[in-house]
């Protein structure tokens with residue numbers, strides 16, 4: 001996927017062009033919550049034409065990139081109050097805390113919102129409840145993606161052992177005994193980021209290092225992983241923040 005950039009208001013803004021089948025006639029520009037700019041273009045369109053079209057919308061893009069930066073900065077100190085930003089599978093949601101009588105607290109995902117129905121507004125309890133919710137979403141998502149990806153890898157003869165483990169600075173790891181550990185915070189990132197971490201760890205089953213051989217293998221299992229890793233790295237601070 002070609003990467004290009006332009007200058008606007010003292011900023012250099014990078015974007016990535018993703019070619020789509022020709023039935024999409026128009027250019028579509030998306031600014032992801034992490035500030036990543038994606039330009040979907042019809043297959044036959046050439047890069048200079050695309051670049052000119054992107055420049056025409058430079059002001060709009062800059063405004064959205066700034067907005068995502070502002071939102072990310074805002075999201076850092078968490079108080080677990082309504083209105084705060086939460087991430088789930090690469091999308092931004094607004095936390096809604098709804099005080100409700102009853103014993104149990106519940107977490108519900110609705111359009112644009114993660115709603116915690118709770119008998120108490122105690123931030124610590126809300127934090128714990130959300131952590132449990134993320135963990136169960138992570139268990140589902142990782143299981144599904146692991147089996148899809150493991151099926152595609154011919155040298156992998158069986159589904160590896162894996163577990164969910166909270167880690168401070170890592171998305172995943174692979175033990176010498178071949179057990180894959182995945183960080184529940186990873187479910188806050190987009191699916192391709194989840195896939196990247198799974199592919200990274202699965203390749204360690206074959207190569208327990210980061211040698212050129214390892215990276216060749218990773219390139220076969222997940223072509224284009226570098227761009228996905230860059231995006232995941234740029235979000236690390238916010239996604240690992242509880």
Ligand SMILES: [Zn+2]
Nearest residue numbers: 200204209210
């Ligand atoms: Zn590694």
